[in-house]
Amino acid sequence: MEVTKIENVTRVFKIGKVETQALRGVNLSIENGEFTALVGPSGSGKTTLLQLIGCLDQPTSGQVYINGKDVSKLNRNQRADMRRGTIGFIFQFFALIPTLTAYENIEMPLLLVGESPKKRKERVTELLEAVELTDRAHHRPDQLSGGQQQRVAVARALAARPSLILADEPTANLDTPNGKQVMETMTRLNQETGVTFVFATHDPRVIQYARRVITLRDGVVIENHAEKPEV
Amino acid sequence: MIQIIKMAFRDLGRNRRRSFFSSLALGIGLALMLLMAAFIEGEVNSAMDTTIRLKSGHLQIRSKNYEESKTSLKWEDLVENPDQIAGQIASLDPVLAATPRLFATGIVSVRDESTGVSVYGIDPLSEANAPYRMGLLQGDFLSSEDREGILIGQPLADKLQVEVGDKISLSVNTSNGDVDEQLFTIRGIYSTQTNAFDNATVLLPISKAQAITKTENHASTIFILLKDKDQTDAVVTALQASNLDVLTWTKMNELIIQTEEMANSYMVLFYLIVLAITATVIVNTLVMAVFERTREIGILSSIGMKSRHIMAMFLAESSLLAVGGIIMGLILGILAVSYFARVGFFVGNMGLTMLFGNTIYTELTVADTIEITVIAFIITLLAGFYPALIASRMEPVQALRGGK
Numbered sequence: 100m101e102v103t104k105i106e107n108v109t110r111v112f113k114i115g116k117v118e119t120q121a122l123r124g125v126n127l128s129i130e131n132g133e134f135t136a137l138v139g140p141s142g143s144g145k146t147t148l149l150q151l152i153g154c155l156d157q158p159t160s161g162q163v164y165i166n167g168k169d170v171s172k173l174n175r176n177q178r179a180d181m182r183r184g185t186i187g188f189i190f191q192f193f194a195l196i197p198t199l200t201a202y203e204n205i206e207m208p209l210l211l212v213g214e215s216p217k218k219r220k221e222r223v224t225e226l227l228e229a230v231e232l233t234d235r236a237h238h239r240p241d242q243l244s245g246g247q248q249q250r251v252a253v254a255r256a257l258a259a260r261p262s263l264i265l266a267d268e269p270t271a272n273l274d275t276p277n278g279k280q281v282m283e284t285m286t287r288l289n290q291e292t293g294v295t296f297v298f299a300t301h302d303p304r305v306i307q308y309a310r311r312v313i314t315l316r317d318g319v320v321i322e323n324h325a326e327k328p329e330v
Numbered sequence: 331m332i333q334i335i336k337m338a339f340r341d342l343g344r345n346r347r348r349s350f351f352s353s354l355a356l357g358i359g360l361a362l363m364l365l366m367a368a369f370i371e372g373e374v375n376s377a378m379d380t381t382i383r384l385k386s387g388h389l390q391i392r393s394k395n396y397e398e399s400k401t402s403l404k405w406e407d408l409v410e411n412p413d414q415i416a417g418q419i420a421s422l423d424p425v426l427a428a429t430p431r432l433f434a435t436g437i438v439s440v441r442d443e444s445t446g447v448s449v450y451g452i453d454p455l456s457e458a459n460a461p462y463r464m465g466l467l468q469g470d471f472l473s474s475e476d477r478e479g480i481l482i483g484q485p486l487a488d489k490l491q492v493e494v495g496d497k498i499s500l501s502v503n504t505s506n507g508d509v510d511e512q513l514f515t516i517r518g519i520y521s522t523q524t525n526a527f528d529n530a531t532v533l534l535p536i537s538k539a540q541a542i543t544k545t546e547n548h549a550s551t552i553f554i555l556l557k558d559k560d561q562t563d564a565v566v567t568a569l570q571a572s573n574l575d576v577l578t579w580t581k582m583n584e585l586i587i588q589t590e591e592m593a594n595s596y597m598v599l600f601y602l603i604v605l606a607i608t609a610t611v612i613v614n615t616l617v618m619a620v621f622e623r624t625r626e627i628g629i630l631s632s633i634g635m636k637s638r639h640i641m642a643m644f645l646a647e648s649s650l651l652a653v654g655g656i657i658m659g660l661i662l663g664i665l666a667v668s669y670f671a672r673v674g675f676f677v678g679n680m681g682l683t684m685l686f687g688n689t690i691y692t693e694l695t696v697a698d699t700i701e702i703t704v705i706a707f708i709i710t711l712l713a714g715f716y717p718a719l720i721a722s723r724m725e726p727v728q729a730l731r732g733g734k
Contacts, residue, residue: 155632155726175725176636183634190730194629198340203333210333211634255633 101164102263102295103152104128108161109318110147121147123318124161129297131262134289136309137299143315145299146267152297153186153265154178166262184212187256189266189298194252195240201251202227202236208259226254229291230284246277253284257294266298270305282308334639338646341619352615353654359608360659360706361666363601367702368667368692369675370597374590376687378583380524383461386582388559389566391415391552392575401435401448401550403505403543408432409574412549419554422568424561429456430549432539436502438482438532440490447486448531449502451539451549458555462520462533469494469518472535479517479535483528487519494518500532504544512542523688601705608706609713612651616644616717627721628729641722648714652707659706660699667694 105127112119122144129135129152137145150156151163154170155178162171170181187208188194195204205226209219227233230250240248249269256264266285270278286308289296298305306312314322342349382388395407402408409415412430419428432451437444452459454472462481463471472479480500482492492498494516501511514534521528540546556565562578569576580587620627627640674689 150727153632155730179631179634179636182632188629188632190629192625194625194730196337196626196629198337198344207333207630208633211639259634 100131101128102131102133102166103297104162104164105148105152106162106164108148108151108158108163110144110151110156111159120318122151122158125315125318125320127313127320127323129263129295131295132289132293133311134286134296134309135298135311135313136306137297137313137315138301138306139315140301142317144318145315147318148315149265149267149297149299152263153188154181183208184259185261185263187259187261187264187294189249189252189256189264189269191268191271195248195255197240200237200239201232201243201247204240204251205254205258208255212259214259222258223254226257229257229288230254244277245273246280249273249277249281250284253281253288257288257292260292261294263295263297266296268300268302269298270300270302275304278302278304331642334643335646335650338643338650341623341643342647342650345619348615348618349651349654352611353651354658355611356608356652356655356706356710357658357662359604360656360702361663363604363702363706364659364663364694364699365666365670365692366600367597367698368670368694369690370590370593371695371698372671372693373690374586374593375693376690377586377589378579380522380527380687381583381586382555382559382579384522384524384527386579387458387553388556388562388579389554389569390577390582391419391554391569392550392577394573394575396550396575401433401503403434403503403545403550405505405545405548408545408548408550409552410548412547412552415574416552419552419569422565424556424558424565426555426557427456427458428552428554429453429458430536431551431553432536432543432545432548433550434502434539434543436500436532438486438490439499439501440492440496443490445486445489446530447500449500449539449543450531450533451536451543452533453536458553461522465520465522466518467521469516471518472533474535474537476517476535477538477541478513478515480514481518481520481533482516483531484519484521485525485529486532487516489529492516500542502542504542505548506544510542510544525688601702605706605709608655609709612648612710612713613716615651616648616714617720619647620644620717620721623721624724624729625732627724628726628731631724631726631729637722640724641718644718644721645711645714648710648718651714652710655710656703656707660703664694667692 105125108122108125110122112121125148137148139145151158158171162169165181165185173181202223205223206219209222227236230253232247232250235243235247270281273281282305285296288294300306312324313320391409393407393409396402416428416430419425430453434449436447436449438447454474467484472481496516497513498516499511500514501509504510556562559579566576566578630640670692674691676689
């Protein structure tokens with residue numbers, strides 16, 4: 100079963116009178132349970148592609164399907180509905196809400212899907228264990244290390260049991276041990292829960308965790324390996 | 331919803347000083363509005379109380395022909411046998427005092443100074459004249475039999491540079507249209523703490539006033555004070571049978587009521603100015619907060635928060651700022667109002683013909699407090715709409731890039 104399918108997608112940004120073609124006709128299909136890396140140099144279109152799959156943005160032309168549904172023409176609120184509960188995000192910067200504790204950050208998507216307090220508590224406790232941060236539950240982001248913050252972000256992305264998690268350079272701001280721990284957590288959760296992960300990166304240490312690597316250059320897919328290539 | 335309020339509260343706590351000063355701006359604005367409303371209320375009540383006490387009473391009985399503006403002294407314009415009528419009215423239960431008064435216009439002169447005055451002929455024994463008796467600063471009060479004594483107000487005494495025992499000349503109009511002049515001895519100097527009255531009113535025993543104006547057994551009016559002014563209508567009904575005019579304090583003091591209405595419409599303008607300033611402070615604070623937190627708005631949006639929830643979060647912040655400001659404003663405002671209710675604002679002679687006390691004591695009504703507080707709250711919420719709208723309209727992709 101495909102989690103997402105992309106057909107002839109282009110994305111053109113206009114800044115003043117200058118048009119930039121970020122994606123120039125991308126075709127792609129990602130199956131349930133994949134652990135896939137989007138690789139390519141800066142400006143190759145990785146982030147733009149993740150934003151289109153994540154319903155944060157709309158393609159200039161072409162179709163994006165999530166779980167079989169065409170999301171290319173949805174309005175702002177419909178896209179918010181689609182994101183909530185279906186897609187989880189992990190960003191390059193540690194995108195936690197600074198005024199909320201680790202526990203409350205993880206709880207936020209559950210509040211948005213209207214989960215009961217009892218179920219929220221169970222789920223947050225379970226996720227804090229899964230990312231090995233139970234003892235940091237009531238710390239605010241500024242009391243956590245970068246790696247811990249990014250693990251909270253992973254837990255938050257998983258909270259509402261989405262079918263797809265999109266991570267944009269999740270280890271770019273981490274040192275090697277912390278980056279390794281985040282990637283190992285993601286790998287383990289992919290294997291344990293079967294949730295699909297797609298992550299953009301150009302870090303070879305991260306690419307080695309992927310079971311499939313899609314390479315972008317200048318807005319087109321130039322390689323699409325079903326199996327992990329040699330790094 | 332609780333989570334939204336919790337987040338809003340913590341977000342305000344991120345920049346405590348800024349949030350505090352924004353709330354304080356609203357608080358000071360609210361306190362100023364409360365003080366202003368209390369001042370106007372105190373001023374109008376003072377004008378009304380003073381006028382009732384000194385000039386109009388709660389009720390007056392006059393001849394149907396009497397024209398107040400002309401201070402007519404013709405017999406047909408006056409009340410005949412006033413003592414008898416006053417005695418009958420005084421026996422009514424709700425009536426505190428009823429006393430005849432004769433009003434005339436005149437000129438007092440001493441050396442080469444002279445000035446126009448109102449001459450009040452009063453019954454020195456009546457309880458209704460207590461404000462003059464109590465206000466005696468020097469000398470003695472009038473006695474009914476006194477044929478040469480006069481009381482003058484302190485500002486007038488100062489202006490004419492006269493003291494108790496000095497002689498002054500008083501010319502008055504008489505009932506037949508002549509002018510009569512006589513020398514009087516100042517028995518006492520009074521102050522009712524009301525400049526406009528004290529500056530232009532001299533008091534004589536009514537019998538002497540009747541003699542000099544040749545009005546014999548007549549008075550301009552029967553001045554009536556009630557035990558409770560809410561009983562005015564009941565007493566009016568009881569007095570209606572006579573062929574004289576019965577005037578109520580509301581009818582006689584329409585000018586004060588109109589002045590209050592005018593003051594209230596000026597107040598609306600004042601409120602708008604104050605609230606426009608505080609609303610600008612609130613808008614500024616929240617717009618800054620929106621731009622500082624652009625990326626967070628992007629994150630919340632990317633995890634599926636709808637525009638209306640993002641809007642609700644910023645509206646919750648403006649509500650919390652409003653609540654904080656209102657609490658501070660009520661504390662500051664009530665403290666200031668209580669201080670001036672005790673100490674008073676000294677306004678002195680405002681150069682108005684309306685009778686104000688020289689000192690205005692603030693009076694804050696519950697209705698004014700509620701009205702002003704609700705207006706301040708609503709305006710602050712409205713001010714919060716603009717930043718909330720900016721936040722809710724952000725595209726997640728741009729917001730995640732920090733709005734660039």
